[in-house]
Each structure stands twice: as C-alpha cells, then as structure tokens.
Amino acid sequence: MAVRERLSGNEAVAYAIKQINPDVMPAFPITPSTEIPQYVANYIANGEMDTEFIPVESEHSSMSAAVGASAAGARALTATSSCGMALMWEELYVAASNRLPLVLALVNRALSGPININADHSDSMGARDSGWIQIYAESNQEAYDNFLQAYPIAEHKDVMLPVMICQDGFITSHGVENILLEEDEKVRAFVGEREPKHFLLNPQETLAVGPYAVSSYYMETKRGQRQAMINARRVILEVAERFREMTGREYGFFEAYRMEDAEYAVVLIGSAAGTCKAAVEQIRNTTGKKVGLVKIRVFRPFPEEEIARALAHVKAVAILDRSEMFSATGGPLGAEVRAALYQAKGKAEAVNYLYGLGGRDITVEDFCQVYEKLERIAAEHRITDMYEYIGLRSR
Amino acid sequence: MEAAYNFKEMMNKPERLAPGHRMCAGCGGAVAVRGVLRALHEGDRAVVGNATGCLEVSTFMYPYTAYEDSYIHNAFENAGATLSGVETAYRVLKKKGKIKENYKFITFGGDGGTYDIGFQSLSGAMERGHDMVYVCYDNGAYMNTGTQRSSATPQFADTTTTPAGKVSNGKVQTRKDLTAIMAEHHIPYAAQTTFTNNFKDLHIKAEKAIYTPGAAFLNIFAPCPRGWGYEASELMEICRTAVDSCYWPLYEVVDGKWVLTYEPKKKLPIEDFLRSQRRFRHLFAPGNEGLIAEFQREVDRRWEELQVRCSQ
Numbered sequence: 001m002a003v004r005e006r007l008s009g010n011e012a013v014a015y016a017i018k019q020i021n022p023d024v025m026p027a028f029p030i031t032p033s034t035e036i037p038q039y040v041a042n043y044i045a046n047g048e049m050d051t052e053f054i055p056v057e058s059e060h061s062s063m064s065a066a067v068g069a070s071a072a073g074a075r076a077l078t079a080t081s082s083c084g085m086a087l088m089w090e091e092l093y094v095a096a097s098n099r100l101p102l103v104l105a106l107v108n109r110a111l112s113g114p115i116n117i118n119a120d121h122s123d124s125m126g127a128r129d130s131g132w133i134q135i136y137a138e139s140n141q142e143a144y145d146n147f148l149q150a151y152p153i154a155e156h157k158d159v160m161l162p163v164m165i166c167q168d169g170f171i172t173s174h175g176v177e178n179i180l181l182e183e184d185e186k187v188r189a190f191v192g193e194r195e196p197k198h199f200l201l202n203p204q205e206t207l208a209v210g211p212y213a214v215s216s217y218y219m220e221t222k223r224g225q226r227q228a229m230i231n232a233r234r235v236i237l238e239v240a241e242r243f244r245e246m247t248g249r250e251y252g253f254f255e256a257y258r259m260e261d262a263e264y265a266v267v268l269i270g271s272a273a274g275t276c277k278a279a280v281e282q283i284r285n286t287t288g289k290k291v292g293l294v295k296i297r298v299f300r301p302f303p304e305e306e307i308a309r310a311l312a313h314v315k316a317v318a319i320l321d322r323s324e325m326f327s328a329t330g331g332p333l334g335a336e337v338r339a340a341l342y343q344a345k346g347k348a349e350a351v352n353y354l355y356g357l358g359g360r361d362i363t364v365e366d367f368c369q370v371y372e373k374l375e376r377i378a379a380e381h382r383i384t385d386m387y388e389y390i391g392l393r394s395r
Numbered sequence: 396m397e398a399a400y401n402f403k404e405m406m407n408k409p410e411r412l413a414p415g416h417r418m419c420a421g422c423g424g425a426v427a428v429r430g431v432l433r434a435l436h437e438g439d440r441a442v443v444g445n446a447t448g449c450l451e452v453s454t455f456m457y458p459y460t461a462y463e464d465s466y467i468h469n470a471f472e473n474a475g476a477t478l479s480g481v482e483t484a485y486r487v488l489k490k491k492g493k494i495k496e497n498y499k500f501i502t503f504g505g506d507g508g509t510y511d512i513g514f515q516s517l518s519g520a521m522e523r524g525h526d527m528v529y530v531c532y533d534n535g536a537y538m539n540t541g542t543q544r545s546s547a548t549p550q551f552a553d554t555t556t557t558p559a560g561k562v563s564n565g566k567v568q569t570r571k572d573l574t575a576i577m578a579e580h581h582i583p584y585a586a587q588t589t590f591t592n593n594f595k596d597l598h599i600k601a602e603k604a605i606y607t608p609g610a611a612f613l614n615i616f617a618p619c620p621r622g623w624g625y626e627a628s629e630l631m632e633i634c635r636t637a638v639d640s641c642y643w644p645l646y647e648v649v650d651g652k653w654v655l656t657y658e659p660k661k662k663l664p665i666e667d668f669l670r671s672q673r674r675f676r677h678l679f680a681p682g683n684e685g686l687i688a689e690f691q692r693e694v695d696r697r698w699e700e701l702q703v704r705c706s707q
Contacts, residue, residue, distance in 0.1 A: 023487040026480060050491070052483045057519035061476035064469055064516065068480025071467055072442070073494075074487055076480065094469055200442050200465040201485055203496045208460035210468035212452040 002180040002247065009140040009172035012179055013079075013105050013165070014039030016147040018049055019187040022103075023074035023194075026054035026065035030084040031117045032169040033107035037079055059084035063091035063104075070100040071209045073199030075151065077102060081169055082109035085123040089130070095162045096131025097221060098209055099228070101154035101194070102162035104132070105147065108270070108322075109169040110358045118359020119169040121269060122323040124299075125332045131225050133163040133232055134300040138255075138273045141179050142297070143167040145249055148182070151191050152239045158231040168271040170359065182247060190246055229301045236298055253303035255295040256310050258284065262292030264374040265311060265348075267337055268320040269296045272355065272362050279367030291371045302336050308344030315378035316349040317341075318370050320390075322356045330354075330387050349377045355390040366390050402593040408433050409463075411441075416461040417453035421627025423590070423617030423634075424450050424532040428503060430594050431530050431613070432464075434601035435499060440464060442481050444502030446474035446513055449539040449619075450532065472512040475520030475529060478502040482525045499605050500527035506547035507537040510573050521580045521610045528604040528611045531573065534619035542622040546571040549642075550693065551686055552674045554622070559677035564686055569693050577612040578648040584609075586647035586656075589616035589634045596645050596656055603647070616643040624673020636668040641698040646705060655705040662698075665691045 007015065014036050017025070027037035043049045056062050062078040069076035080088065085106065095102050111122040124134055133153060137143040143165065150163045167173055182190075198207050213221065233253075240251040255273075258280050259265065266276055273295040283291050294310050311317050319338070321331025329335070334352030341350055353370065355362045370390070377383055411432035418425040428450065435441055441464040445451045451468045454461040469477040482500045489495075504513050509531040517529055536554050537543040544554040550569045553559040557566040578585040584607040586600040597615065604611035618625070618633045625633060637643040638657065642665060645657040666687060669675040678686050 023491075024480060024483050026476075026483075050487070052487050054479060054483055054523065056476060056479070057515060057522075061473060061479075061516055061519055064473035064476035065480030065483070067469055068444075068467060068477040069484040070480075072481040072484035072488075074484035076484070090470055091473075200467060200481060201488060201494050201498060202465070203440065203494075206463065206465045208455055208462060208466040211455050211457035211460070212468075213457040217457050 002182055005179050005181050006176050007140055007179050008174050008176045009137070009143045009167045010035040010107065010174065011039060012140040012144040013147050013167070014043070015181060016144050017077065018043045019184050020148070020151065020191050021049050022051055022077050024052050024054065024066070024069035024076040025078060026056045026062045026069070026076070027078050028056050028059045028062050028080070028084060030059065030081050032109060032173045033079045033081040033084070033105065035173070036105050036107070059087040060091060063088035063095060066102050067091060067095050067098065067100060070102050071098060071199065072201050073196045075194045077104065079105035079107070081107045082111055082123045085127060086111055089127065092127050092130040092132055094210070096225060099160040099225070100162055101151065101160055103150040103154060104162065104164040106164045106166045107169045107173045108166055116358040117169070119171050119271070120322045120357045120359065124164060124166050125323040125325065128300060128332060131161065131229070132300060133161055135163065135165055135298055136269045136296065137165070137167045137172060138271055138295060140172060140175070140177050143172060144179060144181070145243065145247070145251065148187060148190060149239045149243055149251070151194070152242070153232065153235055155194055156235045159228050159235050161225070161228050161232060171271040186246060190242065233301050233303065251297060253296070253298045253306050254310070255297065257293040257295060259292040259294060259310055261290050263290045263315045264371050264378065265292045265294055265314045265317045266320060266367065266370060267294045267296065267307070267311070267317060267333065268322070269299065269333060270322060272320070272322070275362060275364055276367050279364045279371065282364060283368060283371055289371070289375070296333065299333070304336070304340040304343065307337060308340040308346055311341060311346060311348055312344065314348045316374040318374055319350065319352045320355050321352060324354060324357065349381065349383060351377065351383055351386055353388050353390050360391050362391060400595045400598055402595070405433055405594065405598060411435065411463045412454065413461045413463060415459070417456065418449065419620055419627070421620035421625070421630045422449070423534060423615070423619065423630060424505070426590055426630070427530065427532040427615040427617045430590070430597045431501060431601040434598055434605055439497055439499055441499045441501055442467065442478070444474050444478035444481065444500070446504035446508030447471040447539070448505040448508050450503055450505065452539060471508050473516045474502045474504045474508060474513055475516035475518070478527050479520045479523065479525045482527045500525070501530060501605065502527065503530050503532060505538065506531060506533045506535060506545045510547045510571055511545050518580065521577060521582050521612060524582070524610050526608055526610070528613060530613045530615060532615050532617035534617045534622060536619070536622050538619050538622045547573065551678055551690060553677060554674070564683070565677065572697070574612070574614045578653070580610070581651060582610040582612060583607050583650055584611040584647065587614045587643065588645055589638060589643060590631060591634050591638050600647060622674065625671055629671060633668070633671055636663060636671065639663045640665050640668045640694065642668050642694050644698060644701050646701060653704040653707070655702065665694050
C-alpha cells in the first residue's frame with residue numbers, strides 16, 4: 001500500500017534517492033537544490049543509506065566525479081540548479097557521449113544575470129543539446145515518480161543515456177503538498193540493480209573511456225547517441241507502463257488535459273500547469289468555451305509527432321516558454337512545437353509567449369487572458385503579438 | 396614493500412604503457428608514466444586517470460589505447476575529481492562484495508591541467524583524502540596547445556604567450572611551488588622527483604605514493620624537447636643539471652616531515668641548466684647577465700628554504 005505523506009519536492013526526491021540507495025553521490029550546494037544533498041547526507045549519517053557522498057568543491061567536480069563513478073561501474077547521481085548546471089555544462093556532454101546512465105536531480109532556477117534564485121527553465125533548456133534525457137514535473141508527486149523511473153530508463157541497454165529529472169525551484173521544490181510514496185521493497189524491485197556490461201573496475205575486461213577521436217570517427221559516435229535518443233522514446237513509455245502496473249499512476253510524453261474537444265490550447269512545461277488547469281476549469285465552467293492544456297513531461301527526446309497529433313484539431317495554440325533562447329523569435333519550447341506543427345501540416349494558429357522568468361508569478365487571470373487572445377487570433381487569423389512577455393511591468 | 400631497487404630487474408618488468416603511442420622522442424612525460432606504473436606491484440590492478448594534454452591525446456587515439464590497465468580521460472581540468480569518483484565507486488562496490496580484486500588509482504596531468512586549470516579539482520581531491528595518487532608530469536608550459544606559459548613555467552622562459560622579444564625577457568613571474576602547496580594540504584605523502592640515478596628516486600617515491608593509504612601527490616620534472624628546445628638524446632642530461640643545480644630539488648614530505656632525498660655533492664651554477672635549452676637562449680645575449688643572476692638568486696633562496704625545512 002502506498003503511504004500518504006506531506007512533502008516538498010526536494011524532500012520527495014531525497015526520499016526517492018534514499019529508496020533507490022545509489023552507490024555514489026557527489027554534490028555541491030546551490031539554491032534551491034541544496035536540500036537534496038543535505039537530506040541525503042542526513043540519511044547516510046543515520047545509517048539509512050549505503051551511498052558514499054562526495055562533498056566536492058564545485059559543480060564541475062560533481063559531474064566529473066559522477067562520470068568517474070559511473071564509468072567505474074557504480075550507480076551515481078547528483079543534484080543542482082541554475083549556474084551549478086551551467087558550470088558543469090561541458091561535463092553534461094561528456095556524460096552523454098560516454099553513454100553513462102547517470103541521473104541528475106535538476107531543480108530549475110534562472111541563470112544569472114542578474115543573479116536570481118527563483119524558478120525558470122533557462123538552466124535545463126540551456127542543456128537541451130547535451131544529449132541528456134529531460135523529464136519535467138508539475139508537482140512533488142511527479143518529481144518523485146519521475147525519479148523512480150530514471151534509472152530504469154537510463155540503464156536500459158537500448159538507451160544508456162543520462163537522465164535529468166526536473167522540477168520548478170521553490171514552487172515545487174519547497175512547496176509542501178500531499179504525496180503518495182511507494183514502499184521500499186516495491187521501489188527496489190522496480191529499479192533493480194545496475195549490471196554494467198563494460199566498466200573500469202572489471203577484472204575480466206579493461207576499459208578505456210574518453211578517447212581523442214579524429215574526424216574519421218567522431219561523427220559516428222553522435223549517430224549512436226541519436227539512435228539511443230530515438231530508442232528512449234520507446235523505453236520511456238515501457239518504463240511508464242511498468243510504473244503504472246506498480247502504482248496505478250499513468251505517465252507518457254505529456255499530459256493532455258481536457259484536450260479531447262479543445263479548440264484553444266496552451267502548451268507548457270512545469271508547475272504553471274496547475275494554474276493553467278485552474279483557468280481551464282474556470283473558463284469551461286463559466287463560459288463553456290472549449291479550452292485545454294498540453295503539459296509536456298518529456299522534452300528530450302522531443303515527442304514531435306505526438307504533440308502535433310494532440311494539437312491537430314485545435315484552432316489556436318499558445319506555447320508558453322519559461323526561458324528565453326534569444327533567437328528574437330521566441331522560446332525553445334515554442335520553436336520545437338511550431339516545428340512539429342509545421343511538419344504535420346498543422347492548421348492551428350500558433351503564438352509563443354514568455355512567462356515566469358526569474359520566478360515571476362503567473363496567475364489564473366493571466367491564463368484566462370491568453371485563452372481570450374487565442375479565440376481572437378483564431379477568429380481573425382491575425383497575430384499581432386507573436387512573441388510577448390506575460391506579466392511584464394508596464395513602464 | 397618490494398625488495399631493494401634493482402635497476403635491471405625494474406627495466407625488465409612488463410610495460411603497462413604499450414609502445415606505439417604518439418609521444419615525442421625525448422619527451423619526459425612518457426618516461427614519467429612508465430616509471431610510475433612500474434612501481435605497481437605485480438598482480439595489482441590500476442585505474443589510470445588522465446587530464447587532457449599531450450599524454451592523453453597521444454596515448455588514447457581512438458580506436459587505440461596504450462594502457463594495459465583501465466583508463467579514463469574526462470576533460471582538461473578534472474583529473475582530480477574524476478578519479479575521486481572512480482576511487483569512491485571502488486570503495487562502495489568492494490564493500491558490497493561486487494569487486495574482489497585490489498585496485499590502485501593513479502591519475503596523470505601535465506602542469507597545465509594541474510597547476511592552473513586543474514588546480515581546484517586537484518586540491519579538492521587531495522583535501523578529501525581519496526586513496527589515490529595524482530602525478531604531475533611537469534614540463535613547464537601548456538605544451539599540447541603549443542607551449543603557452545603556465546604557472547609552472549620558470550621565470551624568463553620563452554613561451555608563445557611570454558615570448559622573448561625587443562621589450563620582453565620572457566615570463567615575468569617565477570614559478571609556483573605546487574609540491575609545497577600540496578604538502579600543506581596535510582596529505583600523507585607528497586614528493587618531487589625525476590629520472591636521475593637510474594630512476595631509483597622516481598621508483599621509490601612512486602611506490603610510496605601508490606601504497607601509502609590516502610591522498611598522495613607526485614611532481615615529476617618532465618622535460619619537453621619541442622617546448623624547451625633540446626635534442627631528444629639530451630633528456631637525461633637536462634634532468635641531471637636540473638637536479639644538480641638545485642633548480643628541481645628531490646624531496647618528499649612524509650606525514651608532514653620534510654625530507655631531502657638528494658643533495659648534490661657539487662651544486663652546479665644555473666647556467667649549466669639554462670645553457671642547453673633554446674627557451675633560455677636570450678639569457679645568454681650580452682647584457683643579460685643580470686637576468687641569469689636573478690634566476691640564480693631565486694634558485695638559491697628556495698634551495699636554502701628547503702634545506703631549513705628539511706632539517707627541522
């Protein structure tokens with residue numbers, strides 16, 4: 001029987017780590033992810049975990065040590081946010097290209113500057129080209145559930161890619177909500193043990209990791225990574241199905257909320273989904289207008305066809321990005337969703353708004369206005385504010 | 396501990412760095428690696444780490460590795476952190492009974508990846524006390540990228556970023572004393588060595604570094620024929636003059652006790668060391684005697700300080 005508890009997102013992820021009981025966790029503190037290594041250190045200090053915690057001297061070293069530990073054959077993970085992620089940027093690429101099944105608890109926080117400790121997606125979006133699988137959560141429950149699925153996805157022989165499990169800083173990481181926790185034995189059975197095929201500490205077979213490769217060899221390694229990402233689509237759903245069998249909770253690439261008959265849709269990632277769902281209910285109840293939400297869970301690999309299919313019948317869609325990519329045309333989610341619509345010859349009008357940067361709040365009223373705009377855009381087939389910032393202070 | 400050093404026996408040990416790699420003829424780095432790996436006891440396995448640099452790109456070119464042991468290269472500045480992770484994984488997996496064999500952990504970095512960009516990572520690894528050895532093959536500049544100055548480059552050396560020219564005498568600053576800095580991390584073993592005396596000093600120190608439990612640091616003077624400007628065959632002679640002029644003193648710090656492991660019977664003038672290298676040629680131009688004198692004063696100052704430390 002699952003246990004009912006009240007935990008913050010950080011507590012929930014730390015609890016998942018405790019249940020998984022990995023081998024090695026190097027970590028360096030940075031708000032708002034700091035609590036995760038702290039909770040883990042506490043579990044270890046009280047004999048509740050066998051994990052070796054390495055208090056490294058920077059985030060670059062967190063990921064470097066994690067790469068070493070994973071290449072050696074151990075199960076390794078770390079946690080970080082924002083600039084900590086930015087500092088380990090080169091290592092993210094090394095981890096993925098070395099095909100190491102690492103896990104990263106990423107608590108989303110805005111990148112400097114100015115320095116800001118609140119939630120936005122600039123950190124994980126900045127790493128979207130690194131070759132990591134990226135899975136996002138709306139709530140503490142999703143963060144916990146996603147974390148339990150991370151190693152089974154990462155260590156699958158057809159994948160062998162690192163996975164980052166993302167949750168919004170402070171909003172989810174520090175917000176205490178109800179949660180259902182699975183029993184230890186169930187988690188252990190679900191996650192299993194790591195059984196690496198090739199690893200440094202294998203007396204039967206020595207291994208050399210991290211070669212210098214000239215142009216005649218480099219490109220093929222990237223094709224291999226790409227294939228692994230393609231395979232990850234299938235594996236993510238397979239693991240989700242096993243998870244559903246264990247817990248009854250369903251996960252896919254995204255959640256299609258009230259989309260069956262939706263004419264106007266919002267697409268977004270993360271905790272703002274909760275606010276959007278409240279707006280959807282309010283609008284449907286008060287006006288009967290058919291509005292819906294597509295909440296992306298898996299951003300890498302990007303479920304292009306499935307998203308296009310979910311939006312095929314809508315008249316207008318607003319893609320909301322919680323990070324800039326400074327293309328001067330919109331945000332990263334907007335770019336990829338619009339590409340998906342284009343590939344599928346989608347008919348919907350599409351706009352891309354930026355919101356919540358540096359933790360700026362977004363309200364139910366903001367979402368109601370977005371849906372109103374979509375209605376107008378659909379009627380007039382005219383977009384006057386393609387790329388707008390929601391909630392920006394007026395001059 | 397193995398029996399007394401037998402040069403012939405040592406040289407006949409099977410090589411753990413296979414031939415066929417791309418290091419230059421006359422490169423001290425390759426000699427350093429072979430010397431350190433020779434100190435591993437037979438039957439002991441190692442995981443060798445390596446920062447990006449001459450050594451890594453020349454000994455691990457896909458699809459070939461020159462290492463008989465398992466090996467990991469990660470990036471330029473994280474040899475310390477990377478091997479910390481490997482060593483920690485070993486302890487955990489051994490505790491869980493998943494590994495039964497004995498492994499030693501040895502990571503190599505050039506002075507670039509050790510004194511400068513890798514300094515933080517090295518310091519962290521040593522401070523945390525991982526049971527590993529960090530070996531620096533110090534060739535006094537960023538050689539792999541074409542001889543740019545590092546904080547290990549001697550004063551007045553000509554490098555591509557501190558060239559000797561009409562208004563420049565080469566590198567302005569004196570070198571950082573990394574061995575002393577590592578000793579001040581209060582690790583159980585730190586030492587400075589090179590290839591003199593039939594590699595005996597190197598062998599004994601490498602063995603001590605590898606088999607002393609805890610963190611150990613080994614700084615090996617490793618000349619570079621291309622960067623310094625000497626003939627490949629002159630490698631050993633340059634090591635001799637470096638040691639006998641007290642430019643590169645041989646010492647060790649064992650549990651905080653400083654010990655001189657070699658004192659030259661006759662201390663050579665620093666010219667004997669500088670003369671053989673193209674990177675110091677401008678010091679011998681007429682009018683530059685003062686620069687050599689300044690170099691000599693700094694060598695003497697550090698040598699006197701070291702002697703005081705070792706006598707306490």
